[in-house]
Amino acid sequence: MTGPRPRILVLGLGNDILGDDAVGLLAARRLRAFLPESVDVVESPGAGLDLLDLLEGYDRALLLDAIMTGTHPPGTILEFSAADFRKNDAPSPHYAGLPTVMQLADSLGLRFPEHFQIVAMEIENPYEVVQALSAPVEHAIPALVERAKVRLAPWLDELDQQTDS
C-alpha cells in the first residue's frame, strides 16, 4: 500500500456458514460498490481481540453485524453507538468483546476509532451450519445497506472536504 491508510473502516462481521450470522458480511460486500476506494471495506469472521487488529489505526468505523434480541422480528435493523457498549462494561459472546477491546485500546493508548456506528440486523437462526439466510433476513439486506449508507454519508462528506482542502 502506498500513501496513508484510509481512516474510515466499514467492517462486516459474521460467519458465512452459520445461517443468518452471515448477514453483516453480505451487507458489507454489497456496500463496497457504493463507496470510494479510500474507505476500507473488510469482511471478517473475527471476534474478540481480532477486533483490535481490525479497528486499530482508523478514526471512524461502521460495523455491520447480526444480533439476536428476540424482541424484534427478524430483519429489523437496530443501531447502536460505542456509548451503548461502553456504559455496560458488559460481557460478550465474542468473548473479549467490543467493550473489552475498546478498554484495551484506551489503556494502551492505541489509535482507535473515535466514532463508531453499529448497524445490526435482528436474525433468526445462527445455530445451524448452513449457507442460507432465512427469508426475512435475506429480504432486509438492501435496507441494511441503505441504512449504512445514510450513516456513512457525513463521514464521506468530511472526507471530501479534507481532500478538497
Add this chain to the structure above:
Amino acid sequence: MQEPIQQAWNAAQNKANADYLKRRTISIDPITRLEGHGKIDIFLDSQGEVERAYFQVPELRGFETFSVGRPAEDMPQITSRICGVCPTAHHMAGTRALDDLYKVEVPPTAKKIRELVYNAFMLEDHALHVYILGGPDFIVGPDAPKELRNVVGVIQKVGVDVGKKVISMRRRIRELIAYFGGKVIHPVLGLPGGVSKGLNPDDLPGFKQLAEDGVEFAKFTQQVFKDIVLKNPDYVKLITSDTYTHKTYYMGLVDEKNRVNFYEGQIRVVDPTGKEYAKFPVQKYLDYVGEHVEPWSYVKFCYLKPIGWKGFVDGPDSGVYSVAPLARLNASDAMATPEAQKAREEYFATLGGRPVHFTLANHWARVIEMLQAAERMRELVNDAEIAGKELRAIPTATPSVGIGVVEAPRGTLFHHYETDEKGLIKKANLIVATQGNSARMAMSVEKSAKGLIHQGKADDGILNMIEMAFRAYDPCHGCATHSLPGEMPLIVSVRDASGQIVQEIRR
C-alpha cells in the same frame, strides 16, 4: 439496549427451565469473559441452600449434514470456519485426520512446519487467556472491585508496557500463522500428507527472533505468575481449597517418552492417583471415550467408556475425566522442553506432587505450557530441516476412515471422518475439547455454588468465585455458538417460589 436483551434471555431461560420455575433460582447469565456464551442456573431449596447447579450452552446443529457429500479435503477449512476462536486447532485436527484417511506419511519438513504453526498458536492462545480472559481472576484478584476485574485492571496491575508486549507478541505470532496459512482465522495450510507452503530460508532469521522473544515472553509470564499469584498466600489458599478440587481421571496426548505433545502422539489417561490407566493410539478413541447426554444440556458429557457413566462424581469408580493444561501435566511424565520441565518440577513440588487435582491450578499449568510451546518453536526454527523443499507426500491409498487428534488449548480434540472410495464425506464426528471437561466443569460449578451460597445469599463477589470455577478450564463454546446476541450485561436473578424475580444483580 439492556432491556430487550435481558427480556429475551429471560424468556428463553424460562422456556428451557419450565420444569424448575416453581423453585427459587439464581442465574449467572451469561458468563462473562467466556468464549461463546452460556449460562449458569443455580437452584435453591426452600432453605436457600443450593440444590443443583447447571451449566448450559445453546446447541449448534447441522454440522454433519453440511459436511456429507463434500470432499474430505475441505474438512480442515470447514471445521476451522465453524469457530473463530480456535480455528488453528480444528484445522490441524482435520489435517491429521486426512493424513490418517489417506494413510500417508508426512515428510519431516512438512511436519515441522505444521508443528511450528501449531505451537505458535498454543503460545498465543494461552497468553490471551492468562492476560485477558483468566487474568482478571488472578492478576487483578478475585476480591478486587468488579470495575477492575477486567482488562483495564490487568493493565493497571502489570503496567502498560506489559500490555503492549502481549499485544505485540500476539500480532507477531499471528503473522507467522498467516505466513504459512494464508489467513489466521481460516488457514489453508494443511493438506493430506503435507502442507501447502514452505519456509523461505531468507525469512528464517525473523522467525528465529520471534521464537527467542517468545521464550523470553513465556519466561516473563512465569515470573508474573509467581510474583502476583504464588507470593500471595490468599491466592495459594484459594487454589488449594476443597471448593475448587476434584479427583478425576486425566487425559492428554504424549510422545514416546510420555512427555506432553500438542500436535501428535498417543492418548494417555491416568487415574486419580496418577497411575497410568490407559495408553492408546488415537484411532482407538471410541473404545475409551463415551458421550453421556443429560436432558438439561445440549453439551454431551465425555466419560471413560470402560468405567462407565456413574454421574457427576469424583473418584476412581467414576468415568469422569478432565482435559486441558492441568490434565495434560497430570497425564504425562514430563514436559518436552528443558525450561518447561524445570517449571513443571516446581509446580508439582509446590502443589504436593502429581496428580494435581486443583481446578484453579489450570492457570499455572497453562503458563508452563506457554513455555513449552515457545521452546518448541525455538527448537523447530533452529532445525535446518524446517526450510526443506519436500512439503508433501501425495496420497495414493483409497480412503475410508480417518481419525485425527490434537491437543487444543482447551484439551483433546477429536476429528473423525468416514468417506466413500472417492473421498466424499459419509460421516463426520467431532468431539471438541471443552466436551472433555464438561462433566468436571459442571461438578466444579455445583461444588463451588454449594460451598459459597448459603441461605439464599449470593452477592457479586460470590458469583464471581463460582464463575472462576469454570473459567479456569478456559471453556470455549465458540464451536457450539458463534451467534451474536449482542453485548449482554451479566444479570443475576434470584427468584422466589413462584418464579418472580426478587433480587437482581447486574454487572
